[in-house]
Amino acid sequence: MTQLLVSVRSAEEASAALAGGADLIDVKEPSLGSLGAADPQVWRDVIQMVRAQVPVSVALGEISDGERRFDADSFRGASMAKYGLANMADSAIWMSLAARAYEQVPRGCARVAVYYVDQSRAKCPPLHDVLRWSGQISATTILFDTLVKDGQTLFDFFTPSELTAAIATIHEAGMKVACGGSLTAEHFAAAISAGADILAVRGAACEGSRTSRVNRERVRDLKAKLNSFVGEGKVHYASNDKSRFA
Ligand SMILES: O=C[C@H](O)COP(=O)(O)O
Numbered sequence: 001m002t003q004l005l006v007s008v009r010s011a012e013e014a015s016a017a018l019a020g021g022a023d024l025i026d027v028k029e030p031s032l033g034s035l036g037a038a039d040p041q042v043w044r045d046v047i048q049m050v051r052a053q054v055p056v057s058v059a060l061g062e063i064s065d066g067e068r069r070f071d072a073d074s075f076r077g078a079s080m081a082k083y084g085l086a087n088m089a090d091s092a093i094w095m096s097l098a099a100r101a102y103e104q105v106p107r108g109c110a111r112v113a114v115y116y117v118d119q120s121r122a123k124c125p126p127l128h129d130v131l132r133w134s135g136q137i138s139a140t141t142i143l144f145d146t147l148v149k150d151g152q153t154l155f156d157f158f159t160p161s162e163l164t165a166a167i168a169t170i171h172e173a174g175m176k177v178a179c180g181g182s183l184t185a186e187h188f189a190a191a192i193s194a195g196a197d198i199l200a201v202r203g204a205a206c207e208g209s210r211t212s213r214v215n216r217e218r219v220r221d222l223k224a225k226l227n228s229f230v231g232e233g234k235v236h237y238a239s240n241d242k243s244r245f246a
Pocket of ligand 1: 007026145146149180181183200201203204210
C-alpha cells in the first residue's frame with residue numbers, strides 16, 4: 001500500500017505529522033534547498049520524538065555542496081538517508097564522488113538515490129545513469145523530486161504514462177519508488193496509479209509555503225485522501241476519470 005512521507009524541520013513538526021497520520025517522517029531544512037540537511041541535533045530531536053513509531057529518513061544536502069562529514073552516531077535511529085545529485089551532470093566522476101559520500105551512511109541505514117525530475121534545471125545526471133549507479137550504493141529506493149520549488153510539480157516533467165514506465169523499470173530492479181515534487185492531494189491518484197510506493201510531501205502539508213509549519217490537519221487530509229484509494233489496487237486513472245479521485 002502506498003505510504004505518506006512528510007518532510008519536517010523540527011521535532012514539533014514531526015509531532016504534527018505523526019498526529020496527522022504520516023507513515024514516514026523525513027528530516028530536512030527546507031530553507032537550504034530541496035534536500036537541505038538539517039542540523040544533526042534536529043535529526044536526533046526528531047528521532048527521539050518519533051520513538052520508532054514510524055521510519056525516519058534524513059536529507060544530507062547536495063553532493064555538489066562538497067564533502068560534509070556527519071558523525072556516524074548522528075544516524076542512530078535513522079532508517080534512510082539521501083543526497084541530491086544537482087549540478088553533477090557534467091562531472092565525469094560523479095558516480096564515484098557520490099558513492100564515496102554515501103559511504104558515511106552506516107550500513108543499517110538504507111540509501112535512497114534521488115533523481116530530480118526537473119533535470120535540465122537541476123543539471124543532474126539522467127535517470128538511466130542514476131538507476132545504473134544506484135546499484136553501486138545498494139540503494140533500496142529511488143526518490144523522484146524537484147530541485148526548484150517554484151510551483152511546478154512532478155507531473156510538469158513526467159506524464160502519468162512516463163511515470164508508470166519509469167516506476168515499472170525501478171520495481172523490476174527490486175527498488176521502491178518515492179514520488180515527490182510539490183505534490184498535492186489532487187496528484188495522488190495519478191502517482192498511485194503509476195505505482196508509487198511512497199508519496200513524499202512538504203509544501204502540501206504546511207500552513208503556507210513549504211518553509212512555513214507542517215500542519216496536523218493538512219497531514220490528516222492528505223492521509224485521508226491517500227486512504228480513500230485503499231482497496232482500489234492500482235487506481236485506474238484516466239484524464240476523463242479525474243473527478244473520481246479529485
Ligand atoms: O521529500 C520530498 C520533498 O520534501 C517534497 O517537498 P515538496 O512537497 O515541498 O515538493
